[in-house]
Amino acid sequence: MADGLKVRFWGVRGSISCPGAEYARYGGNTSCLEVTAGGRRLIFDAGTGIRPLGVELARRGALDLDIFFTHTHLDHISGLTFFAPLFERSNSVRLWAGHLEQPYTLKKVVGHLMQAPLYPVSLEVFQATVEFKEFKSGQTLSCDPVGMRTAPLNHPNGATGYRIEHDGRSICYITDTEHREGERDQTIIELCRGADVMIYDSSYTDAEYPRYRGWGHSTWQEGVRLADAAGVGTLAIFHHDPGHDDAFMDGVAREAALLRPGNARNGLPRAIVAHEGLTLSP
Numbered sequence: 001m002a003d004g005l006k007v008r009f010w011g012v013r014g015s016i017s018c019p020g021a022e023y024a025r026y027g028g029n030t031s032c033l034e035v036t037a038g039g040r041r042l043i044f045d046a047g048t049g050i051r052p053l054g055v056e057l058a059r060r061g062a063l064d065l066d067i068f069f070t071h072t073h074l075d076h077i078s079g080l081t082f083f084a085p086l087f088e089r090s091n092s093v094r095l096w097a098g099h100l101e102q103p104y105t106l107k108k109v110v111g112h113l114m115q116a117p118l119y120p121v122s123l124e125v126f127q128a129t130v131e132f133k134e135f136k137s138g139q140t141l142s143c144d145p146v147g148m149r150t151a152p153l154n155h156p157n158g159a160t161g162y163r164i165e166h167d168g169r170s171i172c173y174i175t176d177t178e179h180r181e182g183e184r185d186q187t188i189i190e191l192c193r194g195a196d197v198m199i200y201d202s203s204y205t206d207a208e209y210p211r212y213r214g215w216g217h218s219t220w221q222e223g224v225r226l227a228d229a230a231g232v233g234t235l236a237i238f239h240h241d242p243g244h245d246d247a248f249m250d251g252v253a254r255e256a257a258l259l260r261p262g263n264a265r266n267g268l269p270r271a272i273v274a275h276e277g278l279t280l281s282p
């Protein structure tokens with residue numbers, strides 16, 4: 001698998017999954033990305049989208065995987081216990097988080113999730129070799145041959161933004177985060193400067209945002225402003241609110257294409273609304 005950088009979207013929804021005919025095209029599963037590059041397979045978040053990813057991976061024999069969490073709100077971890085590779089003895093899975101403060105650790109948080117009366121079985125049910133890895137948002141992680149920088153995001157209980165680099169290409173994963181009106185988040189701009197793709201928390205529109213101040217999310221228009229300020233090639237609108245059905249998201253796609261028309265140097269559109277199954281190879 002000596003391959004170039006590629007991201008596949010397995011879950012694009014925020015907050016809670018939303019099955020139904022009116023979400024069929026963009027998808028109802030919550031956050032999960034699969035990034036492949038240079039022989040590595042890196043998974044970002046374990047929302048409900050990680051279940052179908054696990055079904056596909058389970059067919060491939062022994063696996064060596066890393067799962068990076070932006071944070072541990074339920075829409076980003078609730079699929080973990082349904083990820084088939086965790087139930088296979090021959091697999092190794094490393095779980096990473098950079099947002100937690102004492103007394104919390106990633107192992108404790110996942111253990112809490114898998115605990116009576118919330119869940120029928122505990123951590124011991126996993127058959128794979130599972131390692132819990134803690135870091136501090138802002139650290140650079142060693143993921144050879146893939147480069148990985150991180151930064152703290154503005155979200156209740158913390159969250160980590162990631163910049164993944166390989167062979168001169170870069171993808172940034174920036175969710176969940178709340179902007180401050182009228183100013184650009186310099187931490188995000190620094191992390192995303194010149195990136196080929198920025199996947200951004202676009203839960204709301206600018207018009208909706210005032211009703212949701214303090215919930216820790218941003219708008220697709222803020223994504224446009226940040227992408228422009230950071231010189232990002234492609235803005236991928238992501239973490240769609242469950243109140244936004246396919247027809248609504250088509251409208252967002254039209255408006256975003258007006259604000260960021262045309263294609264980036266690599267041929268990808270300068271603005272795209274992420275949907276389940278979308279693959280981007282910058």
Ligand SMILES: [Zn+2]
Nearest residue numbers: 014015075176
């Ligand atoms: Zn979320």
Ligand SMILES: [Zn+2]
Nearest residue numbers: 071073155176
């Ligand atoms: Zn969150």
